[in-house]
Every structure is written in structure tokens, then in C-alpha cells.
Amino acid sequence: MATAADRPPQASTQAGTAGRTRPASGALQSADRALVALLSFTEQRPEWGVSELARHHGWDKAVAQRLLTTLAGRGFLTCDSTTRRYRLGPAVWRLARVGEHSGVLPSLVRPVLARLLRETGESVVLNVPNGGGYRCAAAVDGTGPIRYTALVGALMPGHAGASGHAIFAYYPEAEVRQIFGATALQRFTDTTLTTVDALLERYALLRETGFGISHGEYDEAVTAVSAPVFQAGTIAASLTVIGPSHRVTAAADRITEAVLTGAAEATTAFGD
Template identity: 85%
Template sequence: MAKTADRSPRAAAESTDSGRSRTPPSVLQSADRALVALLSFTEQRPEWGVSELARHHGWDKAVVQRLLTTLTGRGFLTCDSTTRRYRLGPAVSRLARVGEHSGVLPSLVRPVLARLLRETGESVVLNVPNGGGYRCAAAVDGTGPIRYTALVGALMPGHAGASGHAIFAYYPEAEIRQTFGATALQRFTGTTLTSVEALLDRYARLREKGWGISHGEYDEAVTAISAPVFQAGTIAASLTVIGPSHRVTGAADRIVEAVRAGAADATAAFGD
């Protein structure tokens, strides 16, 4: 996973709260602290207690209590009445839906897609998770007379092809087994992976290399090279160059480097 800078919640807190003199004069400290608190909630750390969050960021406990109470009142957090621990609330989901429908993520990476098209001449696709599959969020078509055309909004099966592998490789194994092990996986071509164990093996190799390639797993005439795109340390999308097998396979080494660089730039654009 490529990172261009430390954009973690802890780093943000240290830059804004370790001393008032270090807070830029144009930044409203209370609002900045609220945003840092929200960014502290991740898939790896989905809930916090007041004391934990105060220690993590070096904040006063009473200030954290007021901050979390305020965010809870506006629906950005919920508080378990028994454990007194906080989790993200419905207001966050509502904003996420608004952001998705407004096309925020695709707009951030359009320059990356355009650059990859110039560098490779093949179609470039940004895919985002959608249940047990993935959805095309943005795409540009290749320039050749024979090319792969992606339809924005189209849903694809998660187990067939590098685009899906680059997304689901970063899911917890238990979730992978629940998603792909409940029913028999459909075979589209002779190279489609149809077992959870085969998927887990492919995912392990993809995580090790940072990219993946598939040869005709969904469409037997197509080869795809894909790399993961992250947001705040969590898988957000995959970036894929895809085209006729005879062309993409022959230029695989060059395309791999372009895709990896593009995925790193997309990750930076998403704010990782």
C-alpha cells in the first residue's frame, strides 16, 4: 500500500493539539478536533471510550466528553448506554451516501485515469465495492479499434477478475468466507476462480505484490491488471487497466508499473 504522507488521526491530532502555537491561525481548533475525533473511528478501531480517546490524542478528558456528547447529539456518533463506548452514527452514513451519489471519488481520480490512458492506450476503470461484487464508478475507453468498454454503474461479480481481487484481498478472511463461501461461485470461463480457497490464495499473492493480473476470468478475451486504492487505511476501490489479452499480456510489465503508480496517486487523492 503506497502512502505519500502520514495522514493518520494521531498525526493530525499532534499537528493541531500538541500546542496552540502549532495550530494555524486560519483553523478553528474546536472544529478541527471534532474532525480528528471522527477520523479516529476506523474498521480496525470502530469504537472508543472517552478515556481511551483522550489518552490517544493527549486531550483533556472533560473536553473529549463534551466533544463526543456534541457529536452524538448531531447523530455523528452513537453511545452504548451500558458500555458508554461510542461508534459512528447515522449522520456519517447519510453523508457517505451523498458523497457517493455526487460522484466525489470519481472526480478526484479522473486525472489519474486520463494519464493511464495516455500511458497505456488501454481502457482504465475505477471500481468500488458493492456487496459481494464491485461497481464501475468511472472509466475511460482505450484508443485502439479493438478495446474493452466499461459501463459506469455496471455491477460485476467479485470473484471473477483482477478488479475484484484487488478489492476483496483486503477484506477480513471471515468476511471473505461469508461473502463467497455461502453459495457455489459461478464459472464464467475456464480460468474463473470458483472456490474460496483459490480466492484466498490469489488474495495472499496480490497483497504481497501490491497488484494482481487476471487472464480471461470473466471474459476469456480480456486481460486485466489491477491495484488497490485506499482511503484512510481502508480499501476503497481498485484501479484497473483492461483490454484485449494479446495486447495487455504482452505489455504487462510496463502496465503494472503504470497501474501501481496510478493507484498510489488515487490513494493520495482520496486523502489517505
């Protein structure tokens, strides 16, 4: 079985990593700096002051001010009139919606899904967070007469199964309790986790090993192996191999290694 030491490296969670890389040859420096400034905003660091951003990237304060003012003028940032601190603006969300509807993320990982299908013979699914659950963003069906079929666009409960665990394990505990602690969690099978404490215990193990395995938590006939996919240090999706319990369980070690490798490749494709 794979261990934390064996798994491929995950995306860095340190803000501003992109800002310390050199621009590509021929790149326009001012445009590159503007993009670096935007990529500095993360879930861990959702707002910046001018002086902070300048120090972080080693820029002149006047340069940082002009960059932030320009981005705010186009709606990519907003500036609090009292604190003078900047946050992401509406133009970012508009582009995010366009990207989601155009299928950008699934297109980036289709080669990964296809390779995992060839290596495992089982269905492979890319899931993205959706409120207190997750949504199938891309999938390929396994081979053979008995297989798991995932419906792209389908919504699934976040607490039932490895696909959801690999996503919500990387949410802050307070947010997990807010999402799953408000109402009683539905039991689908005898192995469904139905308390927040049980989820948090599973999440801790998943973060330690880098992957999760669920046996019949949503469908009692199904076993799933899932690993997190990151984008700029933030959880973006989970990559899952899923199929009939008897086959997936028998090949769990081999499938786990393939999923870990695939998740690392997907993280790189998403722009780690």
C-alpha cells in the first residue's frame, strides 16, 4: 500500500509562488507582473495591501500601486475604501464562469483519465466541489460488462465516499462543521459516515496518506480510490478510480499508485 512518503508531491500551499518565477522569454513585463499580482490572491491570502504586495514580490511600491489600481479599474480587484486593501473583483468570477462552462478543467485532464482507464480497466472520474457535495466534471467508463458509470454533471453528497472525502479533507474544520453539522447526515449504506466527527477522523487519515478508499459508502457494491487535485495550492477537485468492490479491492495497491500519480499530473495540468 502507498504511504505518504511514496506519493507524488502535491501543489505548494505557499502564496505567491508564481511571483518568484521568471517570465517566459518575450513576455511583456508589465502584463506578467499584473498576472503575478492576481495569482497572489489565494484562499489562504484573500486580500493584500499595496506595501505588503510590494515587499512580497520585491517590487517598488509605486509599481505595485499602479498594478493594483489598473486591475481594480478593470474589475479584476476591488479596494476597500476604509482599509485600502484589495480583494478579487467581479471580472474574475465572470472569467471563472466562462472557464467552467467551456470545460477547461476537464479538457486539461482528459489524457490523465484515459491513461488511468488503460492502466486499471475501471471507471475514472474527476469531481469538483459543489456546495456541500461534489459534481462530476469529467468521466470515462470502465471496460467489461460490469462497471460503474458516472454521469457528467451529476451531483453527489459530499459525506458519502472517497471522492468527497478527498475534497473536503482540505477544507478548514470550521467550514466542514458548518457544511455537514447543520443537519443529520443521510445514511445510504451500513458504511456511510453520518457524523462530522467521523468525517474529520477520516479526513485526517486522508491528509496523512494523500489518498482515500471507500467501500460501499454510497453504493454498497462499489469501491472507490480517490486523491486530491490542487490548483495554486487550493483544493480544486478529486480524481477517482471506481468500480465493483471485488475487483477494485483486489487491485487496491496498484490502483492507489495509479491514482496518486494521476492526481499529481492533474495538479500540474491545473497550474500548481
